[in-house]
Amino acid sequence: MSQYQATRPCIICHEQKPVSHYCSFDKLEYxxxxxxxxxxVDNFANNDDMYKAYTGGGLKSLRRRLFAPFRKMRSIKGYAHFMQRARGIFTFAKQYIHTGQTKTYLDIGCNKGFLLAAGIEENFDVYGVELVTVLVRPFCNTYPKYREQVYSDKFCDVAQRFNAGFFDLITAIDVVEHFEDPLADLKEVHRVLKEDGVFVIQTPDVDCDQAKTLVCNWGALKPLEHLHLFGGKNFIDFAKQAGFSEVTIHDAFEEADGNFVAVLKK
Ligand SMILES: [Zn+2]
Structure with a gap:
């Protein structure tokens, strides 16, 4: 591996530890x-290009904007499958928290809100954050009571709305790789989590077989969206820097391009 003059240091090692060039995508460098x-990603793309990567742009985005305002969750294609997946993830996450009176739950990057729906089924008071507003409209139509508790923005821009120690359970499934400043965001998660609360993530795993064999063709390399890619070991170090004292690594909810799950406690 040849040394590379990166513009910004590793977010885990901080000081200018050497980095090597990994893969190029157009003008973006991993x-x-x-x-x-x-x-x-050493130099992020501009905000407009990154946002377009999320909304899909063009026809897909237009179709969503036209139909989503009237949709209910049940009319989403693959509803039963997504609901079953969400119940599985929620059941896994819930086992780490104490049961009792109504619990507060936040899903960061809640997408179409299936995890929030799974939380409602379990009598949790649910909150969601989703950058792409239109995605979460069918959830809001289905559960109008929670409309005010779903924020359409980046997590870093809504985190201040939440009081310290407010949530029993927080999840970010396939999300931390999207954070522009993951250390700042994890510190905010730590702040808004209760003392005995739990944070559960899933993210691509740089140590998985696909990453090793496919190298630059690894599906998780999407430089407009996936800005930081971790492995189990460096994620533990990273989460501890954000203030978490106990971090355990688990098998992925779904393999996809190769993922790991982590459970974080304060
Ligand atoms: Zn490093």
Whole structure:
């Protein structure tokens, strides 16, 4: 691996530890930290290009904008499958928290709100954050009571709305790789989590077989969206820097391009 003059240091190792060039995509460069193996986009694309990657642009985006305002969740294609997946993830996450009176739940990057729906089924008071407003409209139509508790923005821009120690359970499934400043965002998650609360994530795994064999063709390399890619070991170090004291690594909810799950406690 040849050394590369990166513009910003590794977010886990901080000081200018050497990084190597990893893969190029058009004008975007992934680099890899020699010390911890984090793979990250050195210079992000501009905000407009990154946002377009989320909304899909063009026809898909237009169709969504036209129909989503009237839709209920049940009319979403694959509803039963997505609901079953969400119940599985929620059941996994819930086992780590104490049962009792109504619990507060936040899903960061809640997409179409299936995890929130799974939380409602379990009598949780649910909150969601989703950058792409239109995605979450069918959820809001189905559960109008929770409309005011779903925020259409980046997590870093809504986190201040939540009081310290408010949530029993927080999930971010396939989300931390999207954060522009993951350390700042994880510190906010830590702040808004209760003392005995739990944070559950799933994210691509740089140590998985697909990452090793496919290298630049690994499906998780999407430089407009996936800005930081972790492995189990460096994620533990990283989460501890954000203040979490106990971090355990688990098998993925679904393999997809190769993922790991982490459970974080304060
Ligand atoms: Zn590093």
């Amino acid at each position: 680099v890899c930290c020699h010390s911890c193996g984090l793979i990250y």
